[in-house]
Amino acid sequence: MSLPPLVEPAAELTVDEVRRYSRHLIIPDFGMSGQKRLKNAKVLCVGAGGLGSPALLYLAAAGVGTLGIVEFDTVDESNLQRQIIHGQSDIGKSKAQSAKESVLEANPYVDVVLHEDRLDSSNVMELFAQYDLIVDGTDNFATRYLVNDACVLLNKPYIWGSIYRFDGQASVFWAEHGPCYRCLYPEPPPPGMVPSCAEGGVLGVLCASIGSIQVNEAIKMLTGMGDPLLGRLMIYDALEMTYRQVKVRKDPECAVCGKNPTVTELIDYEAFCGVVSEEAQEAALGSTITPRQLKEWMDAGENIHVIDVREPNEYEIVSIPGAVLVPKNEFLMGNALEGLPQDKRIVLHCKTGVRSAEVLAVLKSAGFQDAVHVGGGVIGWVNQIEPEKPVY
Numbered sequence: 001m002s003l004p005p006l007v008e009p010a011a012e013l014t015v016d017e018v019r020r021y022s023r024h025l026i027i028p029d030f031g032m033s034g035q036k037r038l039k040n041a042k043v044l045c046v047g048a049g050g051l052g053s054p055a056l057l058y059l060a061a062a063g064v065g066t067l068g069i070v071e072f073d074t075v076d077e078s079n080l081q082r083q084i085i086h087g088q089s090d091i092g093k094s095k096a097q098s099a100k101e102s103v104l105e106a107n108p109y110v111d112v113v114l115h116e117d118r119l120d121s122s123n124v125m126e127l128f129a130q131y132d133l134i135v136d137g138t139d140n141f142a143t144r145y146l147v148n149d150a151c152v153l154l155n156k157p158y159i160w161g162s163i164y165r166f167d168g169q170a171s172v173f174w175a176e177h178g179p180c181y182r183c184l185y186p187e188p189p190p191p192g193m194v195p196s197c198a199e200g201g202v203l204g205v206l207c208a209s210i211g212s213i214q215v216n217e218a219i220k221m222l223t224g225m226g227d228p229l230l231g232r233l234m235i236y237d238a239l240e241m242t243y244r245q246v247k248v249r250k251d252p253e254c255a256v257c258g259k260n261p262t263v264t265e266l267i268d269y270e271a272f273c274g275v276v277s278e279e280a281q282e283a284a285l286g287s288t289i290t291p292r293q294l295k296e297w298m299d300a301g302e303n304i305h306v307i308d309v310r311e312p313n314e315y316e317i318v319s320i321p322g323a324v325l326v327p328k329n330e331f332l333m334g335n336a337l338e339g340l341p342q343d344k345r346i347v348l349h350c351k352t353g354v355r356s357a358e359v360l361a362v363l364k365s366a367g368f369q370d371a372v373h374v375g376g377g378v379i380g381w382v383n384q385i386e387p388e389k390p391v392y
């Protein structure tokens with residue numbers, strides 16, 4: 001299926017621009033008209049992280065006239081393995097500012113507009129209304145559903161990508177002409193079921209594979225070239241080196257773009273995606289200790305049994321002295337309960353406190369009423385107790 005171009009061509013290219021974009025201009029199907037359309041285009045990239053890095057750099061290099069960047073975070077050392085728009089000297093700096101500098105270095109003719117804010121229900125509509133197309137480079141479900149619903153309500157195309165470990169996915173959603181994100185994924189996964197890249201890791205170069213597909217689709221949509229990835233889900237396996245395609249159909253029952261939509265305005269996306277499950281929140285209430293409290297119990301020789309519920313490779317990077325590794329899934333499948341000491345107080349921890357709260361809920365319903373978990377997890381422990389150890 002081909003679609004008409006999203007934008008009209010800009011009046012003219014300057015002599016400098018003709019030189020810069022000459023390798024585009026000589027592609028017969030691209031030509032002057034395609035390049036002028038890019039010059040006139042306004043694209044918003046949500047997130048200047050793993051996917052946003054290559055996406056922004058290639059959108060800029062391609063000559064997209066106006067590039068908006070929404071990002072609230074600062075550059076962390078652990079970002080640099082994949083977020084190539086930032087460098088060593090940017091650590092601690094605003095990601096939006098750092099991304100802007102790299103974009104202008106790649107192409108000074110781009111007009112960069114920064115929105116140094118977290119995208120949420122209060123700002124999304126006003127922001128998206130200013131752009132022709134949205135590229136999503138974020139890493140969490142709440143933002144994806146927010147971006148999707150805002151795009152449906154404003155009738156904007158949404159270019160989506162997702163990465164985890166060695167696997168990537170990409171698609172184009174546009175309710176007026178095809179399915180939306182909710183047609184593919186009507187409900188978010190239960191909290192904790194799908195780990196983030198911060199929990200499960202990601203191969204850095206995967207960002208380039210998926211981010212460049214997103215830019216490819218953006219260029220096609222803006223200029224009207226080729227068949228957009230609309231109604232198709234691209235699934236990439238970096239280890240097998242395979243690209244598979246799956247058809248995505250518009251769901252007539254879709255909550256936001258179906259015949260009788262139930263979502264007609266923005267909702268509370270954090271609550272919808274249940275960032276931490278209700279059971280876990282309840283279990284953690286009054287049963288969360290600080291890393292300092294744990295250290296005091298250890299020093300006082302309290303009768304405790306500390307369990308680290310992360311994965312073995314995380315344990316290898318850094319761990320709390322004396323903690324025994326039993327990955328979360330062992331508890332969720334019920335295998336780990338039998339081996340637990342009955343005469344000691346169980347103290348759980350994970351990386352930041354999300355997974356340990358889930359396991360805490362399992363232990364409480366199995367009768368371990370005095371079990372607790374460490375808020376902030378091993379990262380909190382390193383920050384407060386052993387700052388010489390690495391964080392990840």
Ligand SMILES: Nc1ncnc2c1ncn2[C@@H]1O[C@H](COP(=O)(O)OP(=O)(O)OP(=O)(O)O)[C@@H](O)[C@H]1O
Nearest residue numbers: 047048049050070071072073118119138139143198
């Ligand atoms: N609602 C939002 N508004 C603006 N930016 C967002 C929003 N949600 C996520 N982001 C940004 O999207 C980017 C996603 O990048 P990435 O997936 O590489 O994760 P990260 O948060 O940088 O790294 P990690 O999770 O490993 O610490 C991040 O820079 C994050 O700050």
